[in-house]
Amino acid sequence: MTPIHVGLVADPASPTDIARQMADLRPPGDEHRHAWDIEIVSEPFTTGCEDIETALTRLGEHARRHEWDVVVGLTELPLRDDNDGRYLLVETDPLRRSAVLSLPALGGVRVRARTRHAVRSLVGGLADRTSEDEHRVRLPRLSGRWRLLLGMVLANRPWLLVPGLKSALVAALATGAVATINSTVWLLAGSLSWWRLVIATVVSIAVVVAWLVIDAGLWDRPDDDSAAARERSRLYNTSTLLTLIVGGLICYLALYLVNLAWALFVLDPAVMGGYLHASLGYRDLFVLTWFVASAATVGGGLGSSLESDEAIRAAAYSKREEERRNRLARDRT
Structure with a gap:
């Protein structure tokens, strides 16, 4: 047949x-x-x-x-x-x-x-x-x-933002390594309640996401004033924000785990407690690392402008659509 x-x-x-x-x-x-x-x-x-x-x-x-x-x-x-x-x-x-x-x-x-x-x-x-x-x-x-x-978010593969932000992560790890052994940071971390630490986490990720959107120009604007164009922009922007938030959470968790391993390796809570005249234990290391991860996330995120925008722009449907149109126009000329 x-x-x-x-x-x-x-x-x-x-x-x-x-x-x-x-x-x-x-x-x-x-x-x-x-x-x-x-x-x-x-x-x-x-x-x-x-x-x-x-x-x-x-x-x-x-x-x-x-x-x-x-x-x-x-x-x-x-x-x-x-x-x-x-x-x-x-x-x-x-x-x-x-x-x-x-x-x-x-x-x-x-x-x-x-x-x-x-x-x-x-x-x-x-x-x-x-x-x-x-x-x-x-x-x-x-x-x-x-x-x-x-x-759309899974198609953006938000986990690929981690290797795409290499210099930002290096800057964040360096910030965390220095902050971990700073006595003032210990005092600040110990003075914060759990809900303040949660707010610090949310704010740090929000600051990084906002910076990436602005620095890489990821915010999509409607082509015209039609309802269809506005709806498309809302959908693209929502998927971009969700992708960056998920990628930010993955980076935050990675920073936390690396800083925690570093703190457990180099610090003795009893020694730091004697220096600060306070009773400190290994539980305080987890709180310290939580606070340091938030501070390092902001510091590293603001350094992400040194990166190539390619990995970051891949998280935005609007940018891929723009590249699609440009490629199609070149192929037809």
Whole structure:
């Protein structure tokens, strides 16, 4: 039997990696179906979360150029139905035998397996022409938005901010190492209640996040005054802030553990207690390290402007969308 030619067009980076793992995709169940001949193309075919029709048109152009029977686009951008304001998992156009799948709408958990299942279903339906009507898989209005945000944050991979802020972390560790053996810092840490230490933690991470947003220019502004543009900016900015907060918490925890190991190695609470004329024990080292981690986080975060912005800007969907548009414009000139 003549195989069905299937094209997978994926945004660069993670969507392309996922698409390349589906080169061996086969029709579900039925042995009598046509085999699938899958070709993968990496291209930033999406230019905005609200412009679904443009994405489908570009996919149709790819299908004609490559003589594909079916084409599916994989994007890490959110898809939104401007008519009712709900976000989408899938948009299909059976007449052009094309579909767009939004990867963050899968929720960020088991994305590769869920994508494989979704693409198999989409290709099977489009190849068999089971429907000639456009089909939109909408997410629930409230829970769907949180699911989409979770997918966007995990797609940003906030843990990669840790190696991306090397000089900031070195500065923070140096600040913590010096502060740990400072008697004034001991006195300050001992005088703070637990709720003041919690506030210090929250404020230190908030200061660093605000500094990164300002220094790297991560805040997205609407392209125009339309409701769709404002909603897109809110979504991008929320995902960026959540990504930076998670990355900041990971860095904070790393600083705490390293400073704690340093304090346990070099300090004897009894000796410091005799110097300060106070009764100190190893419990006080944990409190000291907590306070030092907050101070070091602020000091290190303010030094992050010395870093390359690449790792930080990767945490912002708006910046990746800007790069996508620039790349697409270069490819078409």
